[in-house]
Amino acid sequence: MNDRLLIALAGQPNCGKSTVFNALTGAKQHVANYPGVTVDKMSGWYKQGDIRVDVVDLPGTYSLTFYSPEERVSRDFILNDRPDVVVNVMDASNIKRCLYLTFQVMEMENPMVLDLNMMDVAENRGVTINVEALTQILGVPVVATAMKQGRGKQDLLDAIADTGRTKAPHDLFRVDYGPMEAGISNICEMILQDPGDLGPYPARWLAIKLMEGDEEIQELIREKGARGRRILNHVQDLRNQFEADHDQDTALAVAQARYAAADKVAAGCVTLPAERKKPMSDRIDAVVCHKFMGPLVLVAVIWLLYYLSIVQGYNLTNYTWPLLAKLRGFVAAIVPAPGFIDVPLVSAFALWLMDSVNALLNYIPIFFILFGLIAVMEDSGYMPRMAFIMDRLFSRYGLHGQSTLPMVLGGIYVGGCAVPGVMSCKGIPDERSRLTTILIIPMLNCLAKVPLYVLLINIYFAAHKGLAMFFISTISLLMVLPVSKFLTTTVLKDKPTAPFVMEMPPYHMPTFRGVVGRALERVWMFIKKITSIVVALAVVIFILLQFPGISPERKTEFQTQKDQAITKFQSSIAQTPYAAPLAGDKLMEMVLYWENYKNKKMLTKGVEANAALNTKFKKINPQFFAIARPGKDKVAKKVNRAFKKLFKTRKGLLREMRKERIDASFLGKMGRVLEPATQFAGFNWRVNVALLSAFAAKESAVATLGALYEQEDDSGDGSLESRMAKSEDGFTPLHALALMMFMVLYPPCLATSIAVKLQSGSTKWMLFGMFYPMVLGISVATLIFTGGTLLGLSGLQAMGVFYAIALCTTIATGFIKTKSEFDHSRHAIA
């Protein structure tokens, strides 16, 4: 007796299949990929008595043809993995339509159970179903359930267990294919008699698929059949004959026969209400898809999505960031403490790693809200409406109505994130549009690009901040649309497209559990998939930035400077009672104590909390505390002053060493090597280094610039803006504009690149997705800088000219007609 069962859930979209899957498996689920395609494979398990039942939730499909990857993986799974039971979930309120798929599953001759789900909806609509009669007609066990309420779950479990145990061959209902039947049995006979390897496949199903002209099955016959060619030739004759006799394509005739059979079966067991009410959904759509109201509602929904996730989510990070800071503090406490001027490599590395991971984890509140809201939009049924409204606009540029959500998430205005954007491309059925969308998402303005924009605008476009911000917010869309058009008409020209034809399902009220569950699951997946990559990259960038390091001669020089500073300090306090407590190693202790105290104090607010902090530090070391907070004690005050001066010297030395280290590092060298090429775009080697380091995460660009433009002295305004402006005399607004445009077109960060690889299913597209923005970015930046210089344009003028060019290009490319696949005459029937 087998104590394991494998079952598969099959069903059309919107039949409540995922509700059934969740009810059966609870939290015991996981997601993987079907080999070779980017379709999610959802699986889970449950226990019934001693039997462990593994459940695979096949993608929801209307049919089982070879045209879409979802349909292919579904039928391949049934065909090759031979599950013990296929549970076909049906929408009880729409039996007739669901039977169309049911027949196709039945033809695959796998033991099966019919789950007549959503009985509650059927009852509400006044549809009555004779379950007995349906069982009789089809010869398959039928269970009526309303899984949303948990009704009928036990019956379903029992039916699955029964069928799994007995595997009794049922006297199955067969669709009558009318005038094609003779041909089908004919092919059937040939397949059964073939001495090749066609044995494991259901012969009648193969025959029907061949009559439909299924190219994948033709391939199978050719490969596994001993007389494959003969069978296929015979099929071709039969199809030609049929088409000549009936003036109808065989595939369409097969489909129509299934609908006729569904009509007949439904007539025998379903009673429809006398009068059908105008559905609620249609009344909602009268507003949501209205000519004027529709776009308004869409804009409102997008705004709400941004507001709740980006704005409010960002506010939430104020509460989560201290947790991450604590984690960093914890790591800082266990690694070796830094010396006066030499920081142990281990410590530097551990903290660098921690910072890289934290930068990412910091986004979790935003992602959680974002994923939750997407789940709400998915479950409610608003997604297809969004696609319906936007398709006209996007399809002109080779995109798809369903590109709307990914683009919104990627940051169609300002402040998105390419990772969820790329991830949400999964739903786009049209492969060409899907790839295009995946490739252009990184060009939208993600949150991490914003700091650089703000920095540059504040320095170089200070007088026209609003205008510059508007420019940068909208220019990305004006770059994305022509580029999409370009990609679809060139590199992606031959990628398969899919019909738009899409159901507009009735609206549903999303459930709290479903939404939160999915949000958590997706956040978890994000963390799992991305974190390891970010860690790996952080290591690489760390090495590139740290090595080969400062030369020994310079190191000695720094050492001497340090010794001088310490000697000076010690002689200045020699006459005070604090000389002894700060002697030798104690001085370093004081440095750390002071740092610690300052950091804590910055985070502490309120008089009481400050008092508590002071008491705490006083307890740790009263003498150190006296130096840190000298109060009215004159001697202590003097020591405090001397110490602060020493502390400043140390900071200066550390800064200078860091700068020299970056200057000498591999990354620094790369920046210099690239300078001859990037000078026409107006980038000097420092900018190159910043851009190179931005590949880990775009936020790094500003951080690296910060390190490179360290101020030499502590006087004056210490903001990065003023430092950059000061030390780069030759840097003009034109430079800044070129740099900003490069940032717009910047290759995807590593996390996004991985998402691109996952969603496009190939490393090739990932590399392409990294390569083309670089070329494009450098070209655009060069055009702006060199072009602007030659024409003698100011930054603002160049901005205006470039915007006009981009706008015209966008409008012009929108009018170029993309040749539709359906224009080819071979598809149309003359």
Add this chain to the structure above:
Amino acid sequence: MKNLTVGATMTLDKLKPGYSGTIKKLSIKDKLGQRLMDMGIYPGLTLNVVRNAPFEDPMEVEIDGYFISLRHEEARFIEVESR
């Protein structure tokens, strides 16, 4: 008004919102033809054009209690008899 002529044969993309028609023939096969059939659009059924999208394309039709949206260029291949 072409649409008012009952019994006129035309392609679905020409049928205006608010009007209905009986599907006579699908003049396309392979991917799109199969997709239309799989979505429940086949000869003999009556459909009802519900609305066009705000930017005119795609269109939404009601067929047998279902709401389906499709582009006009796809609707060209569905021959209907207005009623």
